[in-house]
Amino acid sequence: MVKNIIEPVCANRRKFLAGTALVLATSWSGLRPAAAEDKAPVVLGFATGLSGAQAQYGRDNVKIGELFAEQMNSQGGIDGRKVSVVSGDTQDQPDIAISLARRLIREDGATALFGHGGSGLTLALSQALKSTKVPLLLSYIWGNSNTGPSLPSVYRIGPFNAYVATLMAKYLKQSPYKNIVILAEDTAYGTDFAKDLSGKVDAGLKVETIPFQAKIQDLSPVLGKLASGTQPDAIIVAGNYQIIYSLQNQIPAAGLKSQIIGAWDYPTTPEFWETAGKNGVGVIYATFTGPSVKLTATGEAFRASYAAKFGRDPLFYEYFLWDCLNALRKAVTDSKSVDPAVLTETLAKVSFEGTTGSIHFNQEEGAWNQALSGTLFMKQYTEVKQTDAAAKVVAEIAP
Amino acid sequence: MITRPRRTEAAAKPSGRVPVDLVATGLRVAYERDVEILRGVEITAAARRISLVIGPNGAGKSTFLKAVAGLAPVTGGLVTLGGVDITRWRPRDLLAHGVALVPQNGTLFPAMTVRENLQMGGWLRRREKAWLGESIEAVVNRFNLPRHLVDRRAGDLSGGQQKLVEIMRSMIMTPTTLLLDEPTAGLSPKMASQVYEQIAALPGDLGVTVLLVDQNVRSSLAISDDVYVLAMGLNNDRGTARDITERLGEITAGWLRQGVSGAVKS
Amino acid sequence: MRRPKSSPKSLLDMQTAVQTLILGTAIGGVYALMGVGLNLIFGVMRVANFAHGALYMIGGYAAYYLTLATGAPMPVAVIGAMVVGGCVGYFVNAILLRPVYRSRLERPSEFTLIVTFALSLMATSAAAVFLTPNYRKFEGMWPDTITLFGFVSMSGDRAVAFVTALILLCALLWLVHFTDLGRGWRALTQNRMGADIVGVDVFRLANLAFATSGALAAAAGAVLVPLYLAYPTMGESVIVKSFVIVVLGGLGSIAGSLVGGFLLGWAEALGSVYIGSGYTDIYGLVIMLVVLLFLPRGLFGISEREV
Ligand SMILES: Nc1ncnc2c1ncn2[C@@H]1O[C@H](COP(=O)(O)OP(=O)(O)OP(=O)(O)O)[C@@H](O)[C@H]1O
Ligand SMILES: [Mg+2]
Numbered sequence: 002m003v004k005n006i007i008e009p010v011c012a013n014r015r016k017f018l019a020g021t022a023l024v025l026a027t028s029w030s031g032l033r034p035a036a037a038e039d040k041a042p043v044v045l046g047f048a049t050g051l052s053g054a055q056a057q058y059g060r061d062n063v064k065i066g067e068l069f070a071e072q073m074n075s076q077g078g079i080d081g082r083k084v085s086v087v088s089g090d091t092q093d094q095p096d097i098a099i100s101l102a103r104r105l106i107r108e109d110g111a112t113a114l115f116g117h118g119g120s121g122l123t124l125a126l127s128q129a130l131k132s133t134k135v136p137l138l139l140s141y142i143w144g145n146s147n148t149g150p151s152l153p154s155v156y157r158i159g160p161f162n163a164y165v166a167t168l169m170a171k172y173l174k175q176s177p178y179k180n181i182v183i184l185a186e187d188t189a190y191g192t193d194f195a196k197d198l199s200g201k202v203d204a205g206l207k208v209e210t211i212p213f214q215a216k217i218q219d220l221s222p223v224l225g226k227l228a229s230g231t232q233p234d235a236i237i238v239a240g241n242y243q244i245i246y247s248l249q250n251q252i253p254a255a256g257l258k259s260q261i262i263g264a265w266d267y268p269t270t271p272e273f274w275e276t277a278g279k280n281g282v283g284v285i286y287a288t289f290t291g292p293s294v295k296l297t298a299t300g301e302a303f304r305a306s307y308a309a310k311f312g313r314d315p316l317f318y319e320y321f322l323w324d325c326l327n328a329l330r331k332a333v334t335d336s337k338s339v340d341p342a343v344l345t346e347t348l349a350k351v352s353f354e355g356t357t358g359s360i361h362f363n364q365e366e367g368a369w370n371q372a373l374s375g376t377l378f379m380k381q382y383t384e385v386k387q388t389d390a391a392a393k394v395v396a397e398i399a400p
Numbered sequence: 401m402i403t404r405p406r407r408t409e410a411a412a413k414p415s416g417r418v419p420v421d422l423v424a425t426g427l428r429v430a431y432e433r434d435v436e437i438l439r440g441v442e443i444t445a446a447a448r449r450i451s452l453v454i455g456p457n458g459a460g461k462s463t464f465l466k467a468v469a470g471l472a473p474v475t476g477g478l479v480t481l482g483g484v485d486i487t488r489w490r491p492r493d494l495l496a497h498g499v500a501l502v503p504q505n506g507t508l509f510p511a512m513t514v515r516e517n518l519q520m521g522g523w524l525r526r527r528e529k530a531w532l533g534e535s536i537e538a539v540v541n542r543f544n545l546p547r548h549l550v551d552r553r554a555g556d557l558s559g560g561q562q563k564l565v566e567i568m569r570s571m572i573m574t575p576t577t578l579l580l581d582e583p584t585a586g587l588s589p590k591m592a593s594q595v596y597e598q599i600a601a602l603p604g605d606l607g608v609t610v611l612l613v614d615q616n617v618r619s620s621l622a623i624s625d626d627v628y629v630l631a632m633g634l635n636n637d638r639g640t641a642r643d644i645t646e647r648l649g650e651i652t653a654g655w656l657r658q659g660v661s662g663a664v665k666s
Numbered sequence: 667m668r669r670p671k672s673s674p675k676s677l678l679d680m681q682t683a684v685q686t687l688i689l690g691t692a693i694g695g696v697y698a699l700m701g702v703g704l705n706l707i708f709g710v711m712r713v714a715n716f717a718h719g720a721l722y723m724i725g726g727y728a729a730y731y732l733t734l735a736t737g738a739p740m741p742v743a744v745i746g747a748m749v750v751g752g753c754v755g756y757f758v759n760a761i762l763l764r765p766v767y768r769s770r771l772e773r774p775s776e777f778t779l780i781v782t783f784a785l786s787l788m789a790t791s792a793a794a795v796f797l798t799p800n801y802r803k804f805e806g807m808w809p810d811t812i813t814l815f816g817f818v819s820m821s822g823d824r825a826v827a828f829v830t831a832l833i834l835l836c837a838l839l840w841l842v843h844f845t846d847l848g849r850g851w852r853a854l855t856q857n858r859m860g861a862d863i864v865g866v867d868v869f870r871l872a873n874l875a876f877a878t879s880g881a882l883a884a885a886a887g888a889v890l891v892p893l894y895l896a897y898p899t900m901g902e903s904v905i906v907k908s909f910v911i912v913v914l915g916g917l918g919s920i921a922g923s924l925v926g927g928f929l930l931g932w933a934e935a936l937g938s939v940y941i942g943s944g945y946t947d948i949y950g951l952v953i954m955l956v957v958l959l960f961l962p963r964g965l966f967g968i969s970e971r972e973v
Contacts (some may be wrong), residue, residue, distance in 0.1 A: 052791050052898075056799035145874045187944050212944035217904055218894040221820065222935035223943045228819060229682045243895055246801045251892070254811045256819030272801045276895055277808070471862065495865040507860035509853050520853050524865045526846050573864065 030133070034311060041339045042083040045326070046111030046135075048102045048126070057271075058141075061311075063088045066115065066166065068310055069363045080334045087111055095125040100124055106135050112339045113138060120189035122146025127155045134341040136332070136348055138325035141318035143265070144189040145197070149369045154345045156362055158328065158355070158372040159321035160289060162190065165264070166197030167236075168377035168398045169287060173202055175396065178234040179364060180207045180262065182227065186215040186240035186246070192241045194264055196218050199226060209233070216242050224255035232257060239264035239357035249284060250275035260285060267318065268382065269389040284382050289319040291394055293377035299327070300356030320356040324372070328360065373400065419447035419607050420482025421501070422468070423575050428476035429460070429467045429633075437463045439633040440477065444626075445577065445611040452620050452641070453613045455630035456655040461613040462504050464621040464630065465579045468611070469501035471496055479579065495524060498576030502566050503585060507550045510555025512566055514545075517554050521572030530566075531570075539568045543598065567595060577609045578602065586615055592616070596623050617652075621645050630653065685818045686939045687932060692824050694931020695831035699886045700904055701911030701923035702838055702928075703879035709855030709918030710875040711766075714777035717758060718883055718908055719901025720789035723883025725751045725894035729798060733804040740807040740892075744830065747888035748881040756881020758785065760873050767869040786901065793898035806892030827889040834885055835924060838878070842920050851875060855918045903947075909949045914957055916967030925965055929953060 045066045049059035049211060063086065070084040078084055085192065087109040088196060091098035096219040104174070115138040116123045123142050130137065139147060139157040143165065148157045165236030173181065179226075183203075185195035195210040202208055213220055225235065236259045240247050245267055251356040258270045267273065274281055296304060307315045332347040333339060349370065360372045376399050380392040421428060422445040429438040438460050445451040453461050466472035468479050470491045481497060491501070502568070508517050515536065522532040540550060544565060549557065554565060567583055583599065584592035600623040602608040614620035621627065627644040629637035633645045637644070637651060687697065707715045728747040732738050739748065760780050766774045808822025842848035850871045853861040861868065887900070894900070911930055915922025930950045937949030957965060 052794045056794050056898075109702055146805075214944060214946050217946050218890075218900075218903060219693055220938075221693075221824070222686050225685050225819065227680055227816070227938045229678060229685060243801055243897055243900075246803075247895055248891065249808075250821065254821035256811065256813070269790065272747075275805045276801050278803075278805065304914050358871075384707070469863070471859070472701040491862045495863075497819075501700065501863050503863065505859075507857055507863060509856040509860055511856050512849075512852065514922060520860075520864045523850070525852075532878065569864070612856055 012059060020118070031253060040082045041341060042085055042110070042112075043073075043333055044111045045084065045086045045104040045329070046102070046109065046114040046116060047086065048091050048098055048105060048116075049088070050087070050093045052092055059090075059321070062115065062322060064310070065315075065322055066306070068185045068306060069323070072306065073330070079330050080337055082333070082339065091122065093119065093122065095122045095275065098122055098126050102130055103133075106130070106133055109332075111135065111177070112333075112341075113344065115140065115279055115325055116142055120147055121191070122182060123147055123190065127152050127208050129167040130154070134345050136329065136341065136344050138328060139322035140325045141195065142190075145193050145367075146189065148371055153370075154341070156328065156348050156370040156372075158326075158360060159322045160375055160376075160377075161368075161371070162193040163197050163367060164373065164375075164400075165287060165377065166194060168203050169198060169264070169379075170201035170203070171398050172287075172377065172379050172396050173206060176235075179205070180231065181209070181235050181237060181241060182233040182259070183208065183210045183237045183264075184220070185210050185212050186242065186244075188215050188241065188395070190241060191215070191239045198261065213240070213244070215240065215244075217244055218247070219251070221251055221255055224251060224257060228256035233259045235260040235262050236262055237262045238267075246272060246276040249280040253280055262379075263287060266317065266380075266389070268288075274386045282382055282385055282387075285395055286381075287381055288377040288378050288380055288389065290315060290389065291375065291376065291380070291397060293397065294357055295368070297354050297358065299323075299354050301354055323378050324355040324360055328362075328372075336384060353397065368397035376400065404427075418482070419576065419609060421445065422609060422611065422627035423480045424464070424468060424477065425480075427464065427467060427474065427479065429463050429472050430475045431473060433468050436475070437472075437633055441630065441633070442635055443611075443628050445609050446626065447609050448607055450599065450603060450610040450612060450623055451626045452624035452629065453611070453628045453630060454615075454617055454620075454644075455636065456647040460633045461629075462581050463633075465501060465611070465613055466503070467582050469499065469579055471501070471503075474583040492524075495573060495575075496656050498574075499579070500570050500573040500577070501579040502570045502581060502663070504581040504585070506562055506566070507556040508562050508566055510553065510659035513555055515550050515556070516537055517565055518569050518572055519567035535572050535574075539571045542571075543582055544594070545567050555570065560591055563587055564591065564595065567598075574592065575608060577611070579611045579613075581613045582615055583612070584614070584619070599623060617648065621648075669802040673896040681817045682939070685814075688814065689817050689820065690914045690932040690935030692820065692828045692926060692931070693935065694928035695828040695906075696886050696890060696927075697907055697911060697930050698927025699834055699882055700829040700908040700924040701915065702835065702920050703882035703886075703910045705912045705915065705918060705920060706842075706851065706875050707872075707879050709920075710851050710902050710910060711778070711854075712858070713766075713775050714782075715876075715879070716779065717785045717789070719877070719903075719905030720786040721751050721755060721880045721883035721901075722887040723789065723793060723896070723898065723901040724754055724806055724906050725887030726891045726900055727793065727802070727887075728884060729888035730802045730804055730891055730896045740804075740826070741803070744837060744885055744888045747884040751884020751887075752881035755883075756873050756877035758782070758880075759876035760869075763872075764869075766940050767872070774817045786905070790898050797898065799898055802896040803891060809892065818967045822892065823889075823892040827893060830872075830885065830889045834882055838882065839920065839924075841878070847874060848870070878886065904906070904926065906947070912964075914950075914954045914964055914965030919964070919966035922966030930953070 019261055027142050047063045047066055048223050049062055050056055050057045056153055066086040070086050073079050073084040089101040089105060091101055104113060116137055116139040120142050124147055134154050137155045140159050145162045145164045174294045175371035199208045199210060209221060238248055266286050266288035268284050268286045300320060304314060321351045329347060330349055331351040331353045332344045335351060336343045336347040358374060362370050362372050376397060378394055379396040381395045383393050424443045425440060427434055427438055427441045441464055449505045453463050463472050467474050471490050474488050482552055486494060505582050518536045519532060563586055570578060587595060596619055599610060602610055612620060621641050624641045627641055676711040683856040703883050704715060704718045728750040729743040732743045732746045763778055766777060806823030807826050811819055823853045842851060850866050853866055854871060861893045907930060911923050914929060915926030933949040933953045934946050938946045
């Protein structure tokens with residue numbers, strides 16, 4: 002950076018040395034009186050849905066950000082910088098999300114953004130913010146195209162569609178199900194997942210994808226048709242909205258006896274048992290928490306402080322958010338900067354102890370800026386109101 | 401003296417009705433700011449008489465009736481009914497005090513039968529089913545409405561038939577003061593003369609005060625007592641029916657010279 | 667299923683078609699209930715009530731919390747929700763929309779549009795903040811799966827929702843066609859000035875129309891909680907459908923909305939089974955456009971007289 006500014010000026014060596022001395026002098030005198038609060042702060046930006054269907058996740062994310070800021074500030078900040086949280090409601094709408102994120106960056110000085118929302122919305126957001134170079138750290142967004150070489154500032158810790166689909170295809174191979182239907186919502190998440198999974202399963206399996214509109218309330222006519230044909234052995238539910246909670250009831254009511262498999266661990270969310278009732282028993286779901294996952298010291302500390310604040314253990318993706326926050330911390334301390342471009346570059350090289358293991362970002366085709374981790378657990382509820390911890394582990398699929 | 405009584409439905413009952421004058425003084429109306437349609441109209445509909453208002457198209461005759469009936473925005477002046485200030489009352493409250501309007505344009509309920517339309521005329525006394533049934537019978541007989549039309553949809557009637565049903569409906573409203581806006585427009589000459597007969601009989605038979613707006617000047621003059629001439633939102637002339645009949649040629653010639661625009665920028 | 671293995675393919679196809687129609691009918695009944703309520707207000711007041719979906723949501727939550735707090739059985743919860751929805755509807759009109767009746771507003775329908783739209787946004791966010799955005803459900807009256815004609819499988823709760831909708835639709839038709847109140851509503855719908863001059867109290871009748879419409883929307887929300895769950899944005903999808911039904915059946919026509927509701931139910935069911943499962947919301951819009959192309963006033967639109 003410094004070099005770029007000086008280069009055109011220094012016609013010869015003497016001028017260059019003088020220039021260097023001058024720059025050093027100014028920067029040194031500028032730095033010396035700077036106490037912790039005079040350094041540019043680290044501002045954690047959360048542009049998430051705070052009012053729509055997924056508002057609970059959004060609010061919990063902001064609270065985790067606040068927990069992180071409290072902890073950092075009590076230890077004297079990050080690199081001597083104060084840490085604060087700014088947040089706003091995307092109302093689940095891409096245009097609102099973009100203008101909100103721009104405001105968080107321009108007016109509130111957000112150092113980095115932490116994403117949580119639909120894959121489509123996040124993709125639009127990433128593209129609109131590309132020129133700002135502000136790092137966007139994703140913890141629980143599964144779209145394949147959410148990271149990639151064309152989005153250098155976007156990093157992700159945690160599973161994503163192609164990764165989950167690879168592991169789930171392995172599971173299906175060893176499972177008894179031969180005739181499978183994927184109910185896929187028409188978002189980047191559902192569509193990608195269905196495509197990845199059907200592309201990865203073994204030739205012997207019959208897989209049919211049935212798309213549906215994400216916010217639809219009723220699938221009974223479609224399920225009815227399914228029931229009157231050859232019934233599938235298993236129905237994989239890949240959606241995000243209200244309908245996935247109704248399906249535990251709509252599927253059997255249509256006369257289907259198929260095994261329900263959640264493509265993600267929505268059965269562990271607080272409303273699952275209230276909405277599914279006794280039909281929740283027997284449901285199988287994919288998750289990344291399981292008995293064999295060992296928390297690191299960082300992870301244990303997070304779990305304890307989270308439990309103290311929320312009165313329950315973190316959900317698995319909340320560990321990933323904590324890892325994202327720590328990734329930013331590492332990038333700031335490594336680079337001693339909050340300049341967005343510097344942070345984006347530094348993040349590619351950081352390596353640190355995450356909540357479940359060591360974390361660094363890969364730069365490879367299909368997993369760009371991606372921290373790969375996690376063993377897939379297929380779990381099944383065996384009785385009403387069972388907790389995730391008590392659910393039966395049907396299969397454990399290592400990457 | 402002007403008093404403001406409670407507006408009650410009870411007053412609609414014919415009991416204790418006394419014929420009173422309806423007086424408009426300095427009445428002003430503007431639908432839009434700065435565009436006054438009426439600019440201080442003075443008209444008295446004397447009790448148990450037929451007062452006729454005539455004037456060129458756009459003079460403000462219909463607007464005057466609507467303003468009295470609470471359907472046009474009054475910006476100044478006063479309307480009194482037997483000394484009671486009724487300016488800007490809602491149609492419903494006016495009706496409760498016996499003031500009913502038959503507007504110029506169609507106001508029937510097209511998807512209802514003629515009978516239902518007539519029933520709606522008795523809305524304020526809708527609980528008195530027996531009375532309502534008898535009134536409808538009586539009105540149908542008085543106006544010689546062909547029987548088979550009674551259960552037809554009002555929207556399927558001819559324009560003239562609809563107009564007739566509107567007038568019949570206003571009879572069910574049992575008004576003491578009836579405001580009629582071109583009651584015979586679109587009626588055949590035979591039907592029209594029948595309607596004029598009925599109107600002429602109103603003050604004597606039922607003690608009704610009639611305020612009539614009409615383009616059918618010759619026929620309406622024949623049944624009227626007092627006549628007012630409006631032009632461009634102002635009183636232009638007045639007199640007894642006999643007086644105006646004599647000067648009619650001269651008056652209508654004046655309308656042609658003035659043009660027909662009723663709205664005047666103030 | 668229990669179907670004999672020997673059923674020929676054409677029979678199976680027939681059964682699928684019948685089953686789809688029956689499910690579409692079951693869905694259409696509640697659609698119709700939402701549509702007639704919205705259209706009642708449209709007819710009586712000539713305004714589009716954008717808070718209709720919010721009333722549906724309020725009904726869903728009212729029933730949920732009633733069951734939660736008192737353990738009341740579902741019929742009581744539905745009646746309770748109707749009372750709440752009716753009161754909310756009544757006061758929205760009597761208080762918030764009062765200026766429409768009491769002063770000469772320049773553009774009453776735009777005023778109403780803005781007020782009801784703002785209200786629905788407020789109600790949705792208030793629900794998200796105070797009731798949390800979590801999905802809620804209470805156990806319906808008949809959670810078992812029932813089988814009609816030996817091959818149509820559906821939840822008993824769906825049958826309950828349908829029968830409730832039918833009962834309420836009949837009650838509304840009776841109210842509109844055989845009572846003085848209904849006669850007044852019809853008069854207002856058909857000729858506003860005519861209603862004015864015969865002495866119809868527009869404000870009172872509009873209040874009652876809002877209350878009735880609110881109660882019907884709340885009932886729809888309440889009976890569907892066991893099937894579709896309660897959540898803050900639950901009204902958003904039904905408001906669009908309600909408008910489609912109103913336009914489809916004809917503005918101001920109660921019978922039209924009734925038919926429109928069932929048509930929408932059938933279009934969605936048949937479309938998603940026979941054309942593509944991913945476009946459910948589009949089928950209703952397509953039917954609406956086709957109908958408007960040939961019948962610009964909708965199926966039963968009555969001739970509108972400007973007054
Ligand atoms: N609702 C309204 N808004 C604005 N201007 C109006 C309205 N009604 C009438 N006017 C205007 O007021 C003026 C008088 O209209 P009005 O209907 O009172 O005339 P009229 O004397 O009854 O005419 P006609 O003999 O043609 O019935 C006209 O210029 C008309 O354009
Ligand atoms: Mg006129």
